[in-house]
Amino acid sequence: MAHQSLQTLHSFTGGLVTALHVIGGKWKPIILTELRRRPLRFGELRRAIPGVSEKVLSQQLREMELDGVVNRDVCPQTVPRAVQYSLTELGITLHESLRPLAAWGEEHELRMLRPSG
Template sequence: MMKNIECQSDLIKIENKTYPCTVSLVMDLIGGKWKAVILYHLKENPKRYNELRKEMPTVTERTLSLQLKQLEEDKIIFRKVEGQKPPIKVTYGLTEFGKSFSEVLESITTLGNSIASQKGILINK
């Protein structure tokens, strides 16, 4: 079992970033409106950019591109480019580090399903 390091110091430094706690560290990696959603859609298998756009129709192209770049920089997802000249095939998938978030994503999904069932209304477009 992993040792809990949460309260062993005032700050945690990883590369160039300093965090006040381990929760802050994780939220920097997958927090915000779209990062966890992207990881959820990549949990089963790698996908192309347009597949992700179809599965997340309310995200803007700019936001999706920026979030994918950040997730790639943090080594949570990989970007695989196939082919030399257009049309090239680009796919995104979870790295081993990215797969380590699966338990957290499952908990978020379960909680979201529960809240939606109790308080939400499903809308079909």
């Protein structure tokens, strides 16, 4: 019985570690949310996320593309070439999985922001 509990714990934490790796970083959940609304060009995405630097946004998008949650589509007809970002099916399911976590945060926000003591 204890062996099954350890397997369950490893299964949960292993999956959690994987998910946190993909959404890790201050801006990735926000990027997911913006791209869930509609595909955006880099400049549009940067304007939609106040405070993110061009360098960091570019890096986070590259990581998300490598993880398979973001598509990077180059439109060769435009000069200069336009690049548009959108969520993959995997990215959509990842965004949906964040809804319960966001609901938990909203429910407990005041409690978490209060200084302990």
